[in-house]
Every structure is written in C-alpha cells, then in structure tokens.
Amino acid sequence: xxxxxxDPQALSIQEGENATMNCSYKTSINNLQWYRQNxxxxxxxxxxxxSNEREKHSGRLRVTLDTSKKSSSLLxxxxxxxxxxxxxCATDAGAFGKGITLSVRP
Amino acid sequence: xxxxxxxxxxxxxxxxxxxxxECRSLDFQATTMFWYRQFPKQSLMLxxxxxxxxxxxxxxxxxxxxxLINHASLTxxxxxxxxxxxxxxxxxxxxxxxxPNEKLFFGxxxxxxxx
Numbered sequence: 001x002x003x004x005x006x007d008p009q010a011l012s013i014q015e016g017e018n019a020t021m022n023c024s025y026k027t028s029i030n031n032l033q034w035y036r037q038n039x040x041x042x043x044x045x046x047x048x049x050x051s052n053e054r055e056k057h058s059g060r061l062r063v064t065l066d067t068s069k070k071s072s073s074l075l076x077x078x079x080x081x082x083x084x085x086x087x088x089c090a091t092d093a094g095a096f097g098k099g100i101t102l103s104v105r106p
Numbered sequence: 107x108x109x110x111x112x113x114x115x116x117x118x119x120x121x122x123x124x125x126x127x128e129c130r131s132l133d134f135q136a137t138t139m140f141w142y143r144q145f146p147k148q149s150l151m152l153x154x155x156x157x158x159x160x161x162x163x164x165x166x167x168x169x170x171x172x173x174l175i176n177h178a179s180l181t182x183x184x185x186x187x188x189x190x191x192x193x194x195x196x197x198x199x200x201x202x203x204x205x206p207n208e209k210l211f212f213g214x215x216x217x218x219x220x221x
Contacts, residue, residue, distance in 0.1 A: 045211075094152050
C-alpha cells in the first residue's frame with residue numbers, strides 16, 4: 001500500500017505559533033491530500049496538492065510537496081486552540097499516514 | 107458539497123454474527139470507495155478499494171472472506187464483517203471519490219463492538 005508517514009507523531013505548541021508537520025510516502029502519486037480529524041471522528045479535507053505542484057496555500061494552511069524526496073509538509077500559521085486535532089496525509093490511492101496529534105495550548 | 111452517508115453509526119453484536127455497514131454517496135456518483143478501520147489513537151488503515159461493478163482490491167493482510175465488500179452501484183458500497191469476533195471491534199469508516207485524482211469524502215464512521 002502507499003502508506004505515508006508523518007513526523008513528528010505529536011506536537012504541542014502555544015497558541016499563535018506556527019505548526020509544521022511532515023509526511024513522507026513511498027510510491028508515486030498523482031496527488032497528496034491532508035486531512036484533519038477531531039476526537040469526534042469525522043475527517044475533514046484540508047487541502048490537496050497535485051504531483052506537478054510544489055506549494056499550495058489555503059488560508060492559514062501552506063502545503064509543500066517534494067516528489068523527488070517523496071515528502072510533503074503542512075504548515076499551520078498563527079495556530080489557534082481550535083486547531084487541536086489529528087492531522088493525516090493521504091495518497092490518491094487512499095492510503096493514510098500515521099498521523100500527527102497537534103495540541104495548541106491557549 | 108458532496109455528502110457520504112454511513113450507516114449504522116454504531117453497532118453492538120454477539121460473537122459469531124455478521125454485521126453489514128453501508129456507505130452511500132448521496133449527491134454524487136462514486137467511482138471508487140475506500141474502506142478503513144481505525145483503532146483508538148491510531149491512523150486509518152486502508153482495508154480495501156472498491157470500484158463499482160468490479161471486485162474489491164484488498165490490502166495485504168486483510169481477509170477478503172472475513173470482510174466482504176460489495177460495490178454494486180455508483181452510490182452504494184457495503185462492508186460485511188462475517189462471523190464477527192471481539193478482535194474485530196473497531197471503528198470502520200468509508201470514503202468515496204467522484205473521479206480519480208480528486209479528494210475523498212468521508213462517511214461519519216461506524217463503531218463496531220463485538221461481545
């Protein structure tokens with residue numbers, strides 16, 4: 001399967017700081033997607049970056065993709081307590097990485 | 107927006123019984139649906155990929171006779187956990203995709219508890 005792997009597994013930051021989460025994957029992709037999951041279980045799509053894109057922005061989110069290194073990063077700027085959740089990357093084949101639990105302290 | 111409905115939200119069953127979970131795309135046709143299971147504080151583990159009208163592709167280590175997947179139409183896929191045992195207790199979640207290389211839309215998940 002095309003499993004992505006995130007690093008770090010858990011991240012705790014102060015509100016207002018930036019949070020950077022990295023993901024690596026093993027096989028070729030058409031796109032990479034980032035999702036957020038609150039403790040309430042539902043998954044929310046955050047952003048999709050295609051294999052021919054290197055960077056994409058959406059509000060406070062910035063995603064980069066390096067296909068040569070098979071890696072991606074998600075940056076959340078000016079974090080808020082409400083950003084506390086688990087974040088996952090996923091390949092277009094539907095395989096998810098391990099996930100990062102982000103805790104934003106008020 | 108695209109909505110994926112998953113039913114039931116939770117189910118409790120006795121060991122040895124079979125449980126069917128439905129995943130429906132309500133306002134779009136899903137060419138592909140994915141089934142996952144998730145243990146507490148862990149990531150989603152892809153179980154199988156289901157394309158309408160064809161047999162599901164199972165991930166390594168997932169028993170196809172244990173987890174029966176049917177994708178008979180472009181709006182419905184079902185996962186049947188056959189002869190469920192306590193170790194099958196988990197959170198199962200489906201996702202659907204309109205077209206290849208586009209984002210996934212997720213159901214709200216099913217918490218299965220096998221007694």
